[in-house]
Amino acid sequence: MNLAVKRWAPHTLALVGLLVLLYPLVWLLATSLKPADQVVTSLDLWPSHLEWSNYTTALEGVSGVTVTRLLGNTLLIAGGAVLGNVLSCSLAAYAFARLRFRMSRVMFAFMVATLMLPHHVVLIPQYIIFNQLGLVDSYWPLILPKFLATEAFFVFLIVQFMRGLPRELEESARIDGCGPFRTYWSITLPLTRPALITTAIFTFIWTWNDFFTQMIYLFSPESFTITLALRSFVDQSSTSAYGPMFAMSVISVLPIVLFFFVFQRYLVQGMATTGLKG
């Protein structure tokens, strides 16, 4: 009897914790399907009937820009960011992890130090630069920095991973006459796949969720991401449009949830081994 309690207590606790933790997400889903009158007056979690028209309204988007377009915009930015981070961070990481050069210590220390740098210190000058270049209200300020390995987190992550790889393969490749680029591309990079996948997943999710940078750089509704559209949707609509608003919210996080289900194994592993933040 006592043994059974001991055995089941953790499971019960975990289950209760799960209910509390996931309640807001269930609430989100339920509210997105509630008819307008029930949102304001009723405290029931479950909708009295499923109001699918919330989703039809949401799909129309904001200021004449459809949700499809908004999702496409967001995907473009997130995709560009993923490509940029994976490419540029792995290039830099390979140099730090495997190549010898003067200044390597200084540069590496600088790279690690930027991990702690609050974004706000460089924010305003970066804004001025992009403004001077006439690139504000375009996707360049959101994508270009990723091609310049500005996210030290990922450079660091990939360096750590590459340092753990056995050197033998690379050395024999070199003895066989591979130059550093060939070695990087066809030997090291494939071996680094787990770290690259982690980089890609987190870049995607963070870019998708990002609000601050997008808000600063994008003005015209046609260039909006789903997050920005969601915000202006909120500003425009009253409480009676709660249903459509949360329907749009659901749509906006759907890609991330899908991503999570597909990649959660890599995601959690990558984070555990590198101490990445979510």
Add this chain to the structure above:
Amino acid sequence: MSTVSTEAPPGADRTDGPRRSHAPKRRGPRRDKQWPAYVFLTPWMLGAAVLTLVPMAVSLYLSFTDYNLFEAPSWVGLRNYREMLTEDPRYWRSVGTTLLYVVVAVPLKLVLALGAALLLKSLGRGRSFYRSAFYAPSLLGASMTVALVWRALFNDGGTVPDVLGAIGINTGGWVGNPDLAVFAVVLLTVWQFGAPMVIFLAGLQQISPDLYEAAALDGAGRWRQFVSVTVPMLSPVVFFNLVLEMIQSFQVFTPAFAISGGSGGPADSTMFYTLYLYERGFTASHMGYAAAMAWLLLIAIGVVTLFLFRTSRSWVFYADEEGR
């Protein structure tokens, strides 16, 4: 996408760096040339220079100026800093709110993360399911969507005030209450304990079972084992999480923005530091002032990090002398 092609293709060694040929001096089967390293580093070096170092210098300069983005910056010396520290009650309000938030949210989050990690470790079956499920909030945590849900849940007539009211605690809506609004943000952050939890779990799994066996043989009970084995062995991970969470918490933005509709209200009670910085810089066009705020934030984070590193010597225990 056209951005891709701007990347220097491998082999196009435009950066040759100092091409000193001291290669023959090196031992080893191959000559080590330096230029390939600089080619690999070209994107990073460009980014570090153009998007980090130069902006840092510029923002330091701007912090001593009055600048509204349209006219040339005019030098005002220390006026921004003086105004901030002595004449701006909203600045101090934002400092106070942020500190309160850091001091409450970070420990709460870490305790919950550690508790959850210990719980998960004790689960045999279903551990990976729960791990993913507990992590789910963190995944969406930074998004606008969650902040909107939060606002609705903590608003007047929302679930949280209602449930509390049902058990006799009448708080009213948190979002509109200047005394409680900040705690709605705190709970939003605490709710996302998934990332430190996963790191704690990884740390827990690396503690050798031998240590627990030895402790049990010496007659240590569960609590004693926790205090004498788990805590010291886990202290590097605790430290790591603490530093990371602290740095992040100083910069909290989206939840505060969303819960208050961008206003930092009610009565500036959710006017976090970075929200005020944004308001000064981008809404009120006082870029110089915002830059000065950013520099004080950098200094504050630096000081606190240094402090944590200093004190860590007395409580962080590394099993192998080299650290990690």
